[in-house]
Amino acid sequence: MSAILPPAERLWWKHPLDRVEGTWIAIAFVWCMIMFFMMIYWHAYGKQNLSTETYKTTPELFATKAQAMVDQYTVRTETDQQMPVVAPPAGSDVYMIARLWSFWPILELEKDQTYRLHLTSMDYNHGFSLQPANINIQVVPGYEHVITVTPNQSGQFSVVCNEYCGIGHHMMVGRIYVK
Amino acid sequence: MSTATTYRTCPRSGLQFESQAEKLMLANAVAAVVFLLIGGILAIGIVLTRWPAVHWLEADTFYQVLTAHGIDMLIFWIIFFEIAVLYFCSSTLLRCRLATPKIAWLAFALMVIGAVVNNVAVFQGGSSVMMTSYVPMMAAPSFYLGLILFAVGALIGCFVFLGTLVVAKREKTYQGSVPLVTFGAITACIIAVFTIVSGAIILVPTYLLSLGVIEHVDALIYRTIWWAFGHSSQQINVAAHISIWYAVAAIAFGAKPMSERVSRGAFLLYILFLQLASAHHLLADPGMSTEWKVVNTSYFMYFAVLASMIHGLTIPGAMEVAQRAKGYNKGLFEWLRKAPWGNPTFSGVFISIIGFGFLGGISGVMMGTEQLNMIIHNTIYVPGHFHATVVIGTTLSFMALTYFLIPVLFKREMINPGLARWQPYLFGFSMYFFCLVMMGAGTLGVSRRHWDMAFSGNALAYEWPGAAYLMMGLVGIAGIAAIIGGAIYIWITVGSLLWGKRLDSGAPAKEPTPIPLQIPSSVAVQSYGSMGFAAPGTFVLAMVFLVSFVLYYFINWKYLSTLWGLS
Numbered sequence: 184m185s186a187i188l189p190p191a192e193r194l195w196w197k198h199p200l201d202r203v204e205g206t207w208i209a210i211a212f213v214w215c216m217i218m219f220f221m222m223i224y225w226h227a228y229g230k231q232n233l234s235t236e237t238y239k240t241t242p243e244l245f246a247t248k249a250q251a252m253v254d255q256y257t258v259r260t261e262t263d264q265q266m267p268v269v270a271p272p273a274g275s276d277v278y279m280i281a282r283l284w285s286f287w288p289i290l291e292l293e294k295d296q297t298y299r300l301h302l303t304s305m306d307y308n309h310g311f312s313l314q315p316a317n318i319n320i321q322v323v324p325g326y327e328h329v330i331t332v333t334p335n336q337s338g339q340f341s342v343v344c345n346e347y348c349g350i351g352h353h354m355m356v357g358r359i360y361v362k
Numbered sequence: 363m364s365t366a367t368t369y370r371t372c373p374r375s376g377l378q379f380e381s382q383a384e385k386l387m388l389a390n391a392v393a394a395v396v397f398l399l400i401g402g403i404l405a406i407g408i409v410l411t412r413w414p415a416v417h418w419l420e421a422d423t424f425y426q427v428l429t430a431h432g433i434d435m436l437i438f439w440i441i442f443f444e445i446a447v448l449y450f451c452s453s454t455l456l457r458c459r460l461a462t463p464k465i466a467w468l469a470f471a472l473m474v475i476g477a478v479v480n481n482v483a484v485f486q487g488g489s490s491v492m493m494t495s496y497v498p499m500m501a502a503p504s505f506y507l508g509l510i511l512f513a514v515g516a517l518i519g520c521f522v523f524l525g526t527l528v529v530a531k532r533e534k535t536y537q538g539s540v541p542l543v544t545f546g547a548i549t550a551c552i553i554a555v556f557t558i559v560s561g562a563i564i565l566v567p568t569y570l571l572s573l574g575v576i577e578h579v580d581a582l583i584y585r586t587i588w589w590a591f592g593h594s595s596q597q598i599n600v601a602a603h604i605s606i607w608y609a610v611a612a613i614a615f616g617a618k619p620m621s622e623r624v625s626r627g628a629f630l631l632y633i634l635f636l637q638l639a640s641a642h643h644l645l646a647d648p649g650m651s652t653e654w655k656v657v658n659t660s661y662f663m664y665f666a667v668l669a670s671m672i673h674g675l676t677i678p679g680a681m682e683v684a685q686r687a688k689g690y691n692k693g694l695f696e697w698l699r700k701a702p703w704g705n706p707t708f709s710g711v712f713i714s715i716i717g718f719g720f721l722g723g724i725s726g727v728m729m730g731t732e733q734l735n736m737i738i739h740n741t742i743y744v745p746g747h748f749h750a751t752v753v754i755g756t757t758l759s760f761m762a763l764t765y766f767l768i769p770v771l772f773k774r775e776m777i778n779p780g781l782a783r784w785q786p787y788l789f790g791f792s793m794y795f796f797c798l799v800m801m802g803a804g805t806l807g808v809s810r811r812h813w814d815m816a817f818s819g820n821a822l823a824y825e826w827p828g829a830a831y832l833m834m835g836l837v838g839i840a841g842i843a844a845i846i847g848g849a850i851y852i853w854i855t856v857g858s859l860l861w862g863k864r865l866d867s868g869a870p871a872k873e874p875t876p877i878p879l880q881i882p883s884s885v886a887v888q889s890y891g892s893m894g895f896a897a898p899g900t901f902v903l904a905m906v907f908l909v910s911f912v913l914y915y916f917i918n919w920k921y922l923s924t925l926w927g928l929s
Binding site: 185186187188189190191192193195196197198199200201202203204206207208210211212214215216218219221222223225226229230231232233234235237261262263264266289297302306307308310312313314315316317318319320321323324325326327328330331332333334335336341343344345346347348349350352353354356357358 | 421425455498536537539541542581585611612616617618620621625626645652656659663665667672675676731732740741807810812814815817820824826895896897898901908911912923924925926928929
């Protein structure tokens with residue numbers, strides 16, 4: 184008779200469905216299918232889908248490529264640490280290194296232009312949290328994640344590390360300018 | 363096999379307890395409450411640090427406290443309590459002796475040793491790696507060893523539970539199928555075995571890495587397998603606390619499941635699909651293909667969400683049917699108005715059901731959507747969500763069940779019943795608010811696991827909007843209110859155990875009394891409900907839920923569509 188006793192009817196699975204349950208299951212099932220196909224729909228028609236293009240990499244390999252970009256396209260430096268501000272041409276490959284506890288270098292991008300942003304970590308897991316746009320991506324050591332980005336607003340954006348990475352975690356902020 | 367044990371029938375509930383099982387339930391429940399106490403004290407440090415105006419602890423202490431809080435609450439408090447629940451759902455509900463009590467004590471000892479070793483490692487410093495302990499960031503070897511010992515103990519506990527089911531079947535202490543609540547506990551146990559084995563697969567190599575025996579554990583493989591442990595452990599809770607909801611509906615109202623087939627089918631969907639959800643944590647990662655993400659994050663095709671939506675209807679529905687049968691039949695909601703709101707076992711469970719569904723469920727599906735995940739990944743939205751599922755869902759249900767168990771299992775009169783009446787409201791509603799403001803701050807992007815949202819002293823500091831600071835201040839206030847609610851629970855539980863008036867335990871018997879055969883009641887013509895719906899009030903509540911769900915879901919797609927283009 185109750186949920187803490189064995190079912191009274193031995194053939195409980197033959198008990199007919201109550202109408203309220205049947206109706207709700209049908210509604211819930213339809214909603215589940217809508218949610219499932221929404222993700223697929225967005226891949227076809229939406230503009231915000233996270234790329235899955237990934238390569239294995241090493242800190243040395245990635246640093247070499249990032250350094251080459253910095254050597255070629257640095258336009259100025261900022262802060263006491265002489266952090267390079269790099270303005271690579273639209274459509275190019277741009278690199279951002281996450282390491283304890285900074286993002287390097289500062290990028291300067293153009294609005295409505297598309298870039299291939301390469302992310303990796305030199306050490307622990309880090310988080311790429313672009314603010315105030317609020318785009319959050321995991322940065323995993325050993326893996327180079329290539330994301331195609333198209334900034335749709337101009338201004339100053341911060342990259343906050345939002346994966347705990349040790350005692351200096353809360354000091355880890357980078358920057359991206361969009362002109 | 364004859365065993366020297368006795369059985370008593372509780373005069374207050376009619377439940378039959380075997381003495382070995384009873385002692386083990388008590389030991390596991392007490393250990394659980396001890397870790398809840400430790401975790402609760404640590405929570406004070408966390409909320410008072412994340413409250414920007416207070417910003418109490420130093421950074422290293424904060425990260426240490428946060429690591430210990432996560433593990434003590436999410437693993438130790440909950441799993442100790444769940445082992446007690448498993449023993450209750452097998453030995454007590456099936457009225458049989460517990461299988462291999464000595465091995466069950468070994469399991470308990472391993473769990474205690476493991477939990478203590480892990481806590482000591484964290485409090486020694488040098489293991490502030492958070493609950494997730496992502497490699498290559500390393501903790502002390504004893505950190506992993508403690509977790510492994512605990513997991514082995516819990517795994518043994520699961521097998522004692524399964525063995526007890528065999529004992530009941532063989533000794534014919536019940537006829538037909540196991541009760542629905544036991545069926546739910548079996549679901550929890552199956553998920554637990556999967557969870558613990560996944561944990562072993564990744565924590566054993568990580569332990570060896572910390573000892574220097576092996577040289578490398580891949581960071582992405584670690585994340586993938588660890589989450590099969592980390593997320594699935596929360597799925598044990600879902601199966602366990604939903605079983606408790608069914609149990610409390612039966613205890614408080616004498617409610618029977620609306621349909622055994624539907625409720626058991628929903629548990630079966632959990633067994634089949636719930637585990638896929640560990641993919642939620644990898645949606646913002648490199649490496650995984652889109653197809654993998656879509657299939658897994660949606661529990662194949664949201665079949666586990668379907669199951670939760672079914673339980674969300676059938677449990678209040680069963681309560682409604684039971685109340686209407688008693689004559690509370692006016693309008694849509696008389697059954698609910700006349701519910702025993704002063705009984706903390708009922709009110710705790712009801713607040714848990716509503717909060718779990720509206721706050722935990724809706725936010726969980728939103729953030730588990732492949733693309734939408736990008737707007738909340740690793741923000742404080744995530745702890746906002748899981749405090750709604752784990753604290754409002756699981757912890758509050760466990761608290762509610764404890765109030766039932768104090769006279770029944772502990773054989774004590776509850777001290778301060780007036781305070782206990784209010785505890786679920788204080789704890790539940792302050793947690794509702796706590797979760798909401800955390801999700802609000804997370805929607806603005808505020809990071810989780812972050813000591814200083816002001817980034818003081820950094821030349822590139824980002825300034826969060828004023829609303830984010832306001833929300834984090836409210837997180838602090840709501841958090842303190844919830845901690846007071848938690849402290850009241852511990853006071854009542856421990857106080858009743860120590861100083862409560864002893865109650866009659868029922869005469870011990872040498873042999874168990876089998877559960878009498880259940881006679882199907884000749885089904886009367888349904889004289890309640892409307893439009894052919896046995897539970898129209900619950901259906902209306904379910905539709906309110908659905909509308910909130912749909913609106914919130916599409917609001918977030920709208921928000922996503924304004925972001926930078928990503929492909």
